[in-house]
Amino acid sequence: MVAFEPKNPDYRAAAMAMFAAQPAMHTLGISIVHLAPGEVELAMLHSAAFTQQNGFVHAGIITAGLDNACGVAAFTLMPREADILTVEFKTTLLAPARGARFVFRAEVVKPGRTLTFCEATAFAEHEGKTTLIASMTGTLMAMLPRAAAPQAPAAIRA
Amino acid sequence: MVAFEPKNPDYRAAAMAMFAAQPAMHTLGISIVHLAPGEVELAMLHSAAFTQQNGFVHAGIITAGLDNACGVAAFTLMPREADILTVEFKTTLLAPARGARFVFRAEVVKPGRTLTFCEATAFAEHEGKTTLIASMTGTLMAMLPRAAAPQAPAAIRA
Amino acid sequence: MVAFEPKNPDYRAAAMAMFAAQPAMHTLGISIVHLAPGEVELAMLHSAAFTQQNGFVHAGIITAGLDNACGVAAFTLMPREADILTVEFKTTLLAPARGARFVFRAEVVKPGRTLTFCEATAFAEHEGKTTLIASMTGTLMAMLPRAAAPQAPAAIRA
Amino acid sequence: MVAFEPKNPDYRAAAMAMFAAQPAMHTLGISIVHLAPGEVELAMLHSAAFTQQNGFVHAGIITAGLDNACGVAAFTLMPREADILTVEFKTTLLAPARGARFVFRAEVVKPGRTLTFCEATAFAEHEGKTTLIASMTGTLMAMLPRAAAPQAPAAIRA
Numbered sequence: 001m002v003a004f005e006p007k008n009p010d011y012r013a014a015a016m017a018m019f020a021a022q023p024a025m026h027t028l029g030i031s032i033v034h035l036a037p038g039e040v041e042l043a044m045l046h047s048a049a050f051t052q053q054n055g056f057v058h059a060g061i062i063t064a065g066l067d068n069a070c071g072v073a074a075f076t077l078m079p080r081e082a083d084i085l086t087v088e089f090k091t092t093l094l095a096p097a098r099g100a101r102f103v104f105r106a107e108v109v110k111p112g113r114t115l116t117f118c119e120a121t122a123f124a125e126h127e128g129k130t131t132l133i134a135s136m137t138g139t140l141m142a143m144l145p146r147a148a149a150p151q152a153p154a155a156i157r158a
Numbered sequence: 159m160v161a162f163e164p165k166n167p168d169y170r171a172a173a174m175a176m177f178a179a180q181p182a183m184h185t186l187g188i189s190i191v192h193l194a195p196g197e198v199e200l201a202m203l204h205s206a207a208f209t210q211q212n213g214f215v216h217a218g219i220i221t222a223g224l225d226n227a228c229g230v231a232a233f234t235l236m237p238r239e240a241d242i243l244t245v246e247f248k249t250t251l252l253a254p255a256r257g258a259r260f261v262f263r264a265e266v267v268k269p270g271r272t273l274t275f276c277e278a279t280a281f282a283e284h285e286g287k288t289t290l291i292a293s294m295t296g297t298l299m300a301m302l303p304r305a306a307a308p309q310a311p312a313a314i315r316a
Numbered sequence: 317m318v319a320f321e322p323k324n325p326d327y328r329a330a331a332m333a334m335f336a337a338q339p340a341m342h343t344l345g346i347s348i349v350h351l352a353p354g355e356v357e358l359a360m361l362h363s364a365a366f367t368q369q370n371g372f373v374h375a376g377i378i379t380a381g382l383d384n385a386c387g388v389a390a391f392t393l394m395p396r397e398a399d400i401l402t403v404e405f406k407t408t409l410l411a412p413a414r415g416a417r418f419v420f421r422a423e424v425v426k427p428g429r430t431l432t433f434c435e436a437t438a439f440a441e442h443e444g445k446t447t448l449i450a451s452m453t454g455t456l457m458a459m460l461p462r463a464a465a466p467q468a469p470a471a472i473r474a
Numbered sequence: 475m476v477a478f479e480p481k482n483p484d485y486r487a488a489a490m491a492m493f494a495a496q497p498a499m500h501t502l503g504i505s506i507v508h509l510a511p512g513e514v515e516l517a518m519l520h521s522a523a524f525t526q527q528n529g530f531v532h533a534g535i536i537t538a539g540l541d542n543a544c545g546v547a548a549f550t551l552m553p554r555e556a557d558i559l560t561v562e563f564k565t566t567l568l569a570p571a572r573g574a575r576f577v578f579r580a581e582v583v584k585p586g587r588t589l590t591f592c593e594a595t596a597f598a599e600h601e602g603k604t605t606l607i608a609s610m611t612g613t614l615m616a617m618l619p620r621a622a623a624p625q626a627p628a629a630i631r632a
Contacts, residue, residue: 021211024219053179059225059244061182064218086217087431088455090248090406090564092591092611094584109609110568114430115403115457117566119609135583135593137566137611139404139455141431245589246613248406248564250433250453252426267451268410272588273561273615275408277451293425293435295408295453297562297613299589337527340535369495375541375560377498380534402533406564 004038004108008080011037015076018084022068030065030104032072038108040072046100057097059134062122066091066136069106070118074140077111082142087115089138097133099124106136116140162196162266166238169195173234176242180226188223188262190230196266198230204258215255217292220280224249224294227264228276232298235269240300245273247296255291257282264294274298320354320424324396327353331392334400338384346381346420348388354424356388362416373413375450378438382407382452385422386434390456393427398458403431405454413449415440422452432456478512478582482554485511489550492558496542504539504578506546512582514546520574531571533608536596540565540610543580544592548614551585556616561589563612571607573598580610590614 008014012035019025019032028050034041042065050061067089075084106120122134166172170193177183177190186208192199200223208219225247233242264278280292324330328351335341335348344366350357358381366377383405391400422436438450482488486509493499493506502524508515516539524535541563549558580594596608 018211022209022216023206024208024210024216027207048181049185050182051180052182053176054241058180058182058222059247060218060222063221063225063249064216067218067221068216083212085254086251088248088250088404089217090246090611091221092246092583092613093244094591109566110606117568117609132584135591135611137564137609139566246562248453250425250455252433267408268448275410275451290426293433293453295406295451297408334527338525338532339522340524340526340532343523364497365501366498367496368498369492370557374496374498374538375563376534376538379537379541379565380532383533383537399528402567404564404566405533406562407537408562409560 004077004111006037006076007078010080011076014080015072018075019072024064025068028061028064030068035072035076037076038073038111040069040076040106042069042104044102046102054096055098057102059091059093062097062102062134063091063136065102065104066106066120066122066134067138069104069120070136070138071140073106073108073118074111074116077108077116078142079144082144085141085143087139087141089136092135093133094135095131095133097124099126101125114142116142162235162269164195164234165236168238169234172238173230176233177226177230182222183226186219186222188226193230193234195234196231196269198227198234198264200227200262202260204260212254213256215260217249217251217255220255220260220292221249221294223260223262224264224278224280224292225296227262227278228294228296229298231264231266231276232269232274235266235274236300237302240302243299243301245297245299247294250293251291252293253289253291255282257284259283272300274300320393320427322353322393324394326396327392330396331388334391335384335388340380341384344377344380346384351388351392353392354389354427356385356392356422358385358420360418362418370412371414373418375407375409378413378418378450379407379452381418381420382422382436382438382450383454385420385436386452386454387456389422389424389434390427390432393424393432394458395460398460401457401459403455403457405452408451409449410451411447411449413440415442417441430458432458478551478585480511480550481552484554485550488554489546492549493542493546498538499542502535502538504542509546509550511550512547512585514543514550514580516543516578518576520576528570529572531576533565533567536571536576536608537565537610539576539578540580540594540596540608541612543578543594544610544612545614547580547582547592548585548590551582551590552616553618556618559615559617561613561615563610566609567607568609569605569607571598573600575599588616590616
């Protein structure tokens with residue numbers, strides 16, 4: 001885990017405001033429990049309303065938590081004027097999402113002017129035990145109002 | 159698109175029962191609008207409760223629809239006694255999830271005794287126009303109570 | 317399949333030159349057999365040198381063909397001055413890569429100024445039969461020497 | 475990183491034999507430099523024959539190394555009679571594959587009777603500096619000649 005230097009000195013307030021502006025996070029009962037440059041931890045209490053046919057939390061809901069963790073982690077390293085969107089992610093479901101509480105941890109693997117790559121893991125807390133239940137790798141994009149385009153570096157790759 | 163022969167003659171009732179048993183689908187307002195062996199279409203009306211900071215439906219909710227479409231499509235081709243779980247999926251977000259109604263279409267690419275591979279697409283209906291907003295490729299697994307293990311075919315690959 | 321309008325009128329020559337400049341394609345024996353705006357087909361003869369322990373072509377070599385098909389397909393829609401790089405891809409291995417000849421087909425799902433999304437499929441030709449053996453979804457990026465940055469659209473999504 | 479207990483006491487010899495039986499690894503110049511239960515490190519010297527148009531190693535070749543690292547790592551935890559195949563993987567390309575030597579490290583995230591989940595990273599050694607250039611998450615499958623099928627656990631998830 002590398003220490004990252006945020007470009008936006010108000011990254012913390014900006015990330016919390018972006019998170020708070022998402023009705024979906026409120027509806028799902030997801031909140032921020034840790035925030036630092038390039039890393040974030042979210043938590044969610046179990047809700048029967050979001051389960052599937054076996055009583056576990058639906059994979060899409062777990063993905064919502066993982067994706068949002070990646071988005072907030074990436075956003076902490078973006079400039080003040082940037083908006084953020086998710087390009088793609090892959091979720092791997094390692095164990096049933098059974099538990100009273102769920103935690104989503106994301107960290108930036110590589111920040112970039114245009115694209116930021118993140119990894120996230122989801123854990124379930126069930127009967128005093130914490131279990132890794134899912135992982136995500138995702139690509140996030142900064143949308144800048146007016147700035148130079150991505151420059152071709154001296155060496156690029158197709 | 160290949161025509162598939164379901165192993166379970168009651169695949170239709172079984173798939174609908176599995177879907178109906180998921181509280182998350184009810185909470186998200188997702189319903190089945192088309193069902194055939196190896197293919198399914200789900201629909202969801204827009205709900206402000208599941209949006210992100212720009213007013214679009216959250217990527218995790220879109221993923222829930224795509225994943226469930228894959229799950230039901232795969233389930234239609236599984237034997238009667240099988241349960242199903244999602245192994246992994248990748249979601250690509252192609253356009254903002256803006257619209258009054260969303261449609262999730264999935265089809266089985268390759269069914270298998272243990273693993274079934276699916277593809278799905280999500281569309282937004284907005285002001286009379288239908289737009290492709292996301293795609294998914296996913297791996298689903300059949301859980302069988304008692305049966306022969308996957309046999310090594312004559313030719314396998316690492 | 318949408319018809320795409322290339323920005324570079326010399327897209328054909330540009331794509332063929334970019335392909336020809338890749339020693340890896342020559343070493344693997346991969347060549348272009350079809351090229352149109354936003355779509356490409358590559359072919360490769362079987363070579364024992366690139367097989368794994370069961371005599372099938374290695375998944376990484378199949379991925380090289382799929383990735384290159386995506387790269388060329390995306391490149392046909394980019395402006396003249398763009399360089400291209402692969403951001404990420406997912407490969408799903410549907411059947412053993414057994415055959416005398418392999419075909420890699422890619423098409424652009426959504427082109428963009430910065431990011432282009434592609435899908436590709438790999439087929440094996442074996443004893444007169446053609447089999448789908450793998451699929452890919454990938455994200456490609458245009459690197460532009462000097463141009464406006466990605467503009468935040470009126471509506472974006474995190 | 476969890477310590478894993480191999481089911482096959484001869485896992486080391488078995489994994490090395492499986493690796494040695496792959497002509498593609500020999501052709502690409504990839505060798506095993508570290509091997510332990512559930513983890514492996516491979517290395518490859520730069521070869522101009524496997525580069526793309528900018529002189530970097532082709533993404534498909536990097537993927538071949540990552541996939542093989544995952545395969546060997548997963549194989550170390552499988553029973554003696556198992557064969558292994560790759561189900562799917564996602565590769566994220568973080569930096570150009572420029573360097574004199576490349577290293578591929580994989581570890582098992584979760585082993586299973588049927589499916590094993592791995593993560594891998596690729597590094598380039600260039601002018602005395604080691605750079606993370608790519609990452610992979612992948613799903614591997616054990617093919618067993620004769621055994622019980624995957625049992626539905628008490629709780630499963632779709």
